[in-house]
Amino acid sequence: MVVPNRVFISFLRLPLLARILLIALLVFLSFGVSIHFLEPETFPTIFDGIWWAIITASTVGYGDYVPNSFLGRLTALILILLGVGFVSSYFGTLAAAAVTKQDAFAExxxxxxxxGHIIIIGWNERSKELINRLTNMNYPQMIVLIDETLEAxxxxxxFVHFIQGKGHVDETIIKSxxxxxxxxLITADRGNDELQADMNSILTLLTIKGLCTQVKCIVEILTAEQVVNAMRAGADEVIQSNKLTSVFMINSLHSNGDGLLSNVIHQLQESRxxxxxxxxxxxxxxxxxxxxxxxxxxxxLIGIKRGEDTILNPALTFKIEESDELLTFK
Structure with missing residues (x-):
């Protein structure tokens, strides 16, 4: 009794789709063997019987094998009542599983x-524009978008895989x-005040570095005071978006209103x-x-990086040293 119970428990632990398929196969096998012994002349082999059982239960009904005896036809009636139900249940469950899987993927x-993928945390206009450009490149890179506010x-x-959840929760990050x-790339949530947005970004950074220290993290920070904390938390690069915005504003105030810097940046968008x-x-x-x-x-060539210093447009006589890095646009 122990072995059958274990088999039954193992059967119950199988996915619903697998259980229905196994029962349907058992029904086809049983009726196929039965019809072979009931009408050996009409169904010469067991395979012929199984073939007939599958075709009958699936309501295809080719008519190449037809039982002639009373017991044979009674067997066919029982098969139709049982088999059609299992076949319908199987394909219905299969369709439902596919839809559920698709919904889960979209949500x-x-x-x-x-x-080799890029993880972007936070959905906003900046990440939207970035993802649009990355996916429209000649050789797009897979992107994992993490956000807690989106429903789909x-x-x-x-090339974009969406994960719904908080970026500072281990379970969410592990899914990526x-x-x-x-x-x-951790983007700032401008829905909060700037200090709170920076604290959330740093908390997300700590979560990521705690799970995987070697991954390169780029963090958007809004307040200058939190840049040091972001570097302490392990940020490989900090983007001060407010500082970049102020550069545009100063340039606009000191220009003749021709938007020269904006035009230059627009031209450089296609370069790296x-x-x-x-x-x-x-x-x-x-x-x-x-x-x-x-x-x-x-x-x-626009400049040289020497140690911690970045020198833009140095003198033409500036000598290149061994430890220098070249800053170039392509």
């Missing part, structure tokens, strides 16, 4: 599995497959600012000479 309840994925793209992510280590052949060259070489290769 952000399905964990992401992959590697706002981006209709196969954080250990295999390339970068994380990159930093690269110098090679041996350029060590000792002047900034002016290197500008000409890189310009002929389609790169615009």
């Amino acid at each position: 952000g309840r399905i964990p992401f599995k992959g590697n 994925n706002p981006v209709k793209s196969r 497959d954080i250990e295999k992510a390339e970068k994380v 600012l990159t930093s690269s280590s110098v090679t041996e052949d350029v060590i000792g060259k002047t900034f002016g000479d290197l500008c000409q070489v890189l310009l002929s290769n389609g790169f615009l």
Whole structure:
């Protein structure tokens, strides 16, 4: 009695779809074998009987095998009553499972599995524009969007996986497959006051770094006072969006209203600012000479990063050293 009970308990633990399929297969097998022994002339092999049982239960009814005896027809009637119910239940459950899966995916309840993806936390106009540009590139990178305010994925793209939840909760971050992510961008929630938004961003950063210290995190900070705290929490890069906005405002106040800086930024949106280590052949060259070489290769050299200092547009006679990094637009 122990073995049958264990088998029955194991059967009950199977998913509903698997249980219905197993019962349907058992019904087909039983009636297929039964009809073979009831009418061996009409159904020469057990396979013929099973074939007939499946075709009959699925209401296809090819008519290639038809029982002739009373017991055979009674068996067919019972099969129709039982088999059709199981077949309908199976496909109905299958369809319901597919719809449920699709709804769960759209509502952000399905964990992401992959590697080399970018995680963006927070849905706002900035992240919306960023995701739009990333998904429209020639070779889009997979993006995982995490937000607690959305009820469904706002981006209709196969390159965006949505996860609904709070960014500072371990369970939410684990769903994003954080250990295999390339970068994380934490955007500020401007729905709160600036200090509270920064505190939420830093709390999210601490959660991420606590789960995966090696992933690169970029954090948007609104108040200058919290930049130090963000760096202490492990931020690899801090974006002071309010400071960038003030640069635009000052430029507009001191310009003739021609929007020159905005036009320049608009042109640079299609370009990428990159930093690269110098090679041996350029060590000792002047900034002016290197500008000409890189310009002929389609790169615009705008400055040098030396240690913690970033030098934009240095003198043309500025000498390139071994530890320098080149800041270029492509």
